[in-house]
Amino acid sequence: MPRSKNARDTTRLTGKPLAETIEPASLDIGPEAEEWLSSPDLMEMGLPFAPEVVYDLNVFLLINPNFNSSCLFRADILFDSLGGLKTPEHEEEKNSFGSCRVEGGGFGAQSVEPVPARSVAGFSLTRTVVRRLIPRNPQLDRPLDQTCHFYEAGEDDVQRDTTSKRILFVLTPHLSSRDEIPFYHPLLRGLVFLYDFKSDDAKPPQGGHGTLSISFVPFPEPIQDRLDRTLAALLNTQVRLARNAHTSRRPDRGNHNPIKDNVLPKHRVQDTYSWLKLKYAPDLCPRWVEDTEPSKHVFEDLAIAAFFIELWRNMYGVAPVAERGGESDDAVFPGFVDVACGNGVLVYVLLLEGYHGWGFDARRRKTWGIFPDWVQEKLKEATYIPKPFYDAMAAAAGTESDIRELGIDTLTGMFPKDTFIISNHADELTVWTPLMAALSNPESPLPFLSIPCCSHSLSGARYRYPTPPREKRHGGRGKSTPKSEGPEPDEPEPNPQPQIGDLKALRAEQQASQADAEMYNSTYGCLTAKTMAIAEEIGYEVERTLMRIPSTRNMGVVGGRRRTAQEWRRSNKPGDSGLAQPPDTHNGGTTNEVLERIDEIVRRECSREGGVDTAAKAWIERTKGLLKGQGRGNQPRH
Structure with a gap:
């Protein structure tokens, strides 16, 4: 009707x-x-x-x-x-990477x-x-x-x-x-x-x-x-x-937004969401034990799971378990970690669909108890302390006891090589996500997807980032170029006009500018822009995409997708035996260059709060308060 x-x-x-x-x-x-x-x-x-x-x-x-x-x-x-x-x-051809494309599925x-x-x-x-x-x-x-x-x-x-x-x-x-x-x-x-x-x-x-x-x-x-x-x-x-x-609108582009469906084709994500909802929602919703509305959170996590299934199909050529014919994914999928995993539904669904990985959060959720024991073993109660903060605390006299007093396992984000990092509405960890991914393996920084939510500075304090200067904003296509691949800052753009040179290209540029202007008018938009800017400064190629999830916080920031997919395909050609070989190059620079950039970013961002040492202490104190009080355990989303 x-x-x-x-x-x-x-x-x-x-x-x-x-x-x-x-x-x-x-x-x-x-x-x-x-x-x-x-x-x-x-x-x-x-x-x-x-x-x-x-x-x-x-x-x-x-x-x-x-x-x-x-x-x-x-x-x-x-x-x-x-x-x-x-x-x-x-x-699909527009978004695929050659042999990483998987045919079939959906309604055909x-x-x-x-x-x-x-x-x-x-x-x-x-x-x-x-x-x-x-x-x-x-x-x-x-x-x-x-x-x-x-x-x-x-x-x-x-x-x-x-x-x-x-x-x-x-x-x-x-x-x-x-x-x-x-x-x-x-x-x-x-x-x-x-x-x-x-x-x-x-x-x-x-x-x-x-x-x-x-x-x-x-x-x-x-x-x-x-x-x-x-x-x-x-x-x-x-x-x-x-x-x-x-x-002046192009009707052949549908309900067009230049940053919507720019990473994955709409039909793939929607079809996968449909069968995930039919498979998991009838079981999860009746068994929901949190005080929040089950349908909203279950459907949102299922929509995000659909995005990851199709993203990893695109990047690694790996399909969900029902499409594998009994084969394991270990040979073609490097694994994932969900930081601040909250209720654990996303980890649960991805594990059952055959993608090995795990998640952690500072507070155990009641929802974890409804999952099978083997899934609960993949959900860890642990808190994240950024490695620069951990190193600063370890170097300062008499501060090691502060970390021990937390009474909970701590992680510094040192994950296995090529692990895919999921940062879904991770709040304080949002801006840290690209830094965490690069620090984990500076030689070949880990790919990640961050879905920003509440805005925080590196110290964990609530903070609204300023609107970035116009010249530092990203285009509406949602993609940025790593430092080493773009023109030098002092060099003028060789051809600032649309490459195609017609009204169609000009209209696309105008739509891109309008999308950017709307984005930077909000705290959420500025947080997204800051996350992208930090990732790009490290050396990532960054893409932003409006995700098809039932949430107003639906902007996804993807780092390293193209490089990972291209290198993964190159290193794992059909016929190779054994486990998949990881990519071995990074366009962002050498290990030392990446570490120097990260150190510069952390020092700069913490300077407004008194420096790295002060920000580290503030992070620990906020973590103590989180663990002693209700904290995130009773928050609506996580």
Whole structure:
């Protein structure tokens, strides 16, 4: 059922049920055996939208059917006669690293023939698109293929000094009987949107007026109230969205945000989330023992797990256990550690899906007790003390007892080589994450994904980072370049213009700037920017991406993805025996250079709080307070 506020002129509606107002459609649509119907209530007149706006909007809705139905995730494009809309295979190729790409899985996007185009008197066929509607819950609804034919008709009337343009969209589901229609699709054999626009050449384009109407061909049965509501809502959505549309938008990019789905293809993450939710949520939610709402936290962690499964598929070529045919992942996956793992659900799911790793947190959670014993052994009650702070405390006379008094295992972040670091809403550890990853192995810093939450300085104190200077901001594509790969600071950019040199590239740059401006207006955005800046200063190639998780804190900062994937593939070619060989190079510089950069960063960031020694003592005191009080143990997220 479509969802939207009413954007129509209700004074023109009859107020009668659709069954009492239906009449034959004015369009002559073949074949003659089909009886196309319409209604005065399925018509909205006096619209100021140019035909291009309505055309772009319908292309946009082809990709984003979730604007019309909350039961739908998305639509996968299977065919476009103009080639503007990209298929899932194209999206995977864009994000893959050669042999690290894994085929199959999900709902598939095999070739599907479009439904033959109908003949429409006075109109010419201009475009054919085949899409697959993907439901949110595949156990309740099945995917449905649908063909959309685009038609145009134009007529000039010189005497009246007006120009008339008509565009037509015909949607036809691929089915042979009424019983094949899923719940989210109206009970129709065909649906038509017609936009008839007349403009006055002597006035600006906005001086024209258009009429948007719906026609449909039903099954041979009475018109139900649900169909009445659905068709009215579909028309209302078109009018509502058209009021906010811009002709400069690229409709083939969908609901486009330059930092969304820029690391992983949307269909992979959504499909994996769907089966993870079906597999784990029915078990975890009823057994939830925390005081917090189970569905929110379980679904959020399952969405994050879906991202990691597809990220590691992309980086290492490793699939979840169900796709391996009984093979172990030890030969192709280096392992993970979840710092500040909180309730442990993410670690639990990743372990059960065959990815070896572990997690730690300063406070044991009640949730840990619902997991199997072997999973609980992978969840450690320990606190993190950054290595620079630990070294400073060890060097200062009479401070070693402060660490012993914590009464809990301490970790300095020295993890096995090539371990993937997960920093999910880790608060005080967020900005430390790239530093931790590099200190663990300066020769080849560890890859990481940080999902920032609350903003803290290196000492652990709450702190809002200042907005970075414009010249130090990252582009909207979400990717930065390590120092050693970019131009020297004193060198001007050799070609500051868009590389493609067209309006498409210029528009992308403008969208990137807008995304950056919005990001840096908040404490959360500045924290994300600071985490990226520190990682880049160390030598990482950094990417930021809006993750598809049910949380407002949904920005992901990925470090070292491309380098790790490329080096991992190079070191582990098909046919190699034994365990996977780790990457052996790092673009950020030599070991000494990396350590010098880290030392410089830590000293600089701690200087505002009295230096490294003072910041180290503050970290220990806050850790004591965390362990003595309720601390993070009763906080909503972790």
